[in-house]
Amino acid sequence: MHDETVAARTADILRTEHPAAETTAQIAARLASAPPLLVAEHLDVTYVTEVGEVPAVRDVNLTLHRGEILGIAGESASGKSTLLNALARLQRPPAVTSGGTLTFHRSDGEELVLSAMTEEQLRRYRWTSLSVVMQSAMASLNPVIRLGSQFTDVIREHDPEVTERQATERAAELLEMVGIQRDRLRAYPHQLSGGMQQRALIALSLACDPDVVFMDEPTTAVDVVMQRQILSQILQLQARLGFAIVFVTHDLSLLLEISDRIAIMYAGRFVELGMPEQIYGSALHPYTRGLRGAFPPLSEPVRRLAGIPGTPPDLLDLPAGCSFAPRCPLASEVCRTTRPELREIGGGQAACHHAGTTEEVTARA
Numbered sequence: 001m002h003d004e005t006v007a008a009r010t011a012d013i014l015r016t017e018h019p020a021a022e023t024t025a026q027i028a029a030r031l032a033s034a035p036p037l038l039v040a041e042h043l044d045v046t047y048v049t050e051v052g053e054v055p056a057v058r059d060v061n062l063t064l065h066r067g068e069i070l071g072i073a074g075e076s077a078s079g080k081s082t083l084l085n086a087l088a089r090l091q092r093p094p095a096v097t098s099g100g101t102l103t104f105h106r107s108d109g110e111e112l113v114l115s116a117m118t119e120e121q122l123r124r125y126r127w128t129s130l131s132v133v134m135q136s137a138m139a140s141l142n143p144v145i146r147l148g149s150q151f152t153d154v155i156r157e158h159d160p161e162v163t164e165r166q167a168t169e170r171a172a173e174l175l176e177m178v179g180i181q182r183d184r185l186r187a188y189p190h191q192l193s194g195g196m197q198q199r200a201l202i203a204l205s206l207a208c209d210p211d212v213v214f215m216d217e218p219t220t221a222v223d224v225v226m227q228r229q230i231l232s233q234i235l236q237l238q239a240r241l242g243f244a245i246v247f248v249t250h251d252l253s254l255l256l257e258i259s260d261r262i263a264i265m266y267a268g269r270f271v272e273l274g275m276p277e278q279i280y281g282s283a284l285h286p287y288t289r290g291l292r293g294a295f296p297p298l299s300e301p302v303r304r305l306a307g308i309p310g311t312p313p314d315l316l317d318l319p320a321g322c323s324f325a326p327r328c329p330l331a332s333e334v335c336r337t338t339r340p341e342l343r344e345i346g347g348g349q350a351a352c353h354h355a356g357t358t359e360e361v362t363a364r365a
């Protein structure tokens with residue numbers, strides 16, 4: 001399909017779902033003027049196991065801007081959750097951040113080197129600067145404590161001057177923001193439906209007005225209708241409150257709809273980084289195109305899914321060159337011997353020797 005037609009269709013899809021959706025140029029302009037919030041430089045995460053050191057994340061460089069929605073997509077085991085946990089400084093042994101730095105830029109200009117902080121030092125910034133929504137609300141909410149107390153505990157721990165009454169009022173407002181009636185503050189988590197639990201968890205993540213919320217498959221455990229409702233609510237809250245989001249999912253179609261930028265991970269590395277329109281309409285990396293074929297946008301007509309032939313590599317036995325070469329339709333000798341670095345091509349970035357070449361541009365069509 002002609003590029004302009006694809007671009008127009010992508011814009012149509014996004015506009016239908018979110019009438020206020022910006023154009024790619026508007027997103028680019030907004031990000032260009034937004035200050036950096038979280039900067040990862042050459043971030044490596046390794047699982048230290050009995051069978052060896054698993055290089056789960058390698059050389060991730062990223063600047064998340066204030067108010068940006070960054071999507072991270074990739075097949076299972078590509079390293080998405082490991083990276084998210086490292087960015088949120090939540091990783092636990094056997095995972096260790098084995099290289100690189102992570103810096104948080106406060107709004108007053110102070111820079112916090114999160115990667116050098118102890119857990120004790122990080123506690124101050126949890127909930128207030130960095131907040132997290134995981135896949136399973138039941139695993140995150142305390143089953144034996146009423147919802148209201150879970151909110152007021154978090155609010156008062158981070159601001160001891162807030163009275164119990166004020167904290168309760170804030171908790172009620174937060175619940176109402178996600179469409180849950182305030183009387184549910186007295187409920188225990190198991191008394192709420194799965195969708196409500198997940199929405200309550202999102203409300204809780206916003207209790208201390210964080211700068212960034214890390215979301216790891218936050219809608220996977222609910223049905224499709226509830227998934228759309230929750231996503232819509234997340235976008236509305238984000239537009240109103242301005243927090244940044246790092247959103248991890250294997251579902252690229254979902255990210256195409258909600259993200260300002262999308263990073264595609266393969267075997268622990270970013271292989272492509274770009275805006276949704278580019279990732280959908282003119283992806284630079286063959287893996288991104290495979291992933292896009294496996295997850296077409298929900299608003300596309302039903303068609304046969306392509307899938308990606310082959311399986312991801314064993315991280316303990318990675319190929320010498322490009323990790324995707326054994327599955328890649330464009331792989332040549334250089335791909336099998338030399339690992340491609342992420343580089344700027346047109347408006348995006350890709351780690352592929354063939355990106356931008358005539359054969360690759362032909363393969364995109």
Ligand SMILES: Nc1ncnc2c1ncn2[C@@H]1O[C@H](COP(=O)(O)OP(=O)(O)OP(=O)(O)O)[C@@H](O)[C@H]1O
Pocket residue numbers: 047049054056074075076077078079080081082083094095250315
């Ligand atoms: N505790 C662990 N010990 C050793 N290796 C691990 C551990 N946890 C994860 N890994 C490995 O790290 C790699 C990245 O896993 P990770 O869970 O981050 O991927 P993912 O992209 O989030 O996958 P999924 O979509 O299935 O959650 C995988 O190869 C996985 O097997």
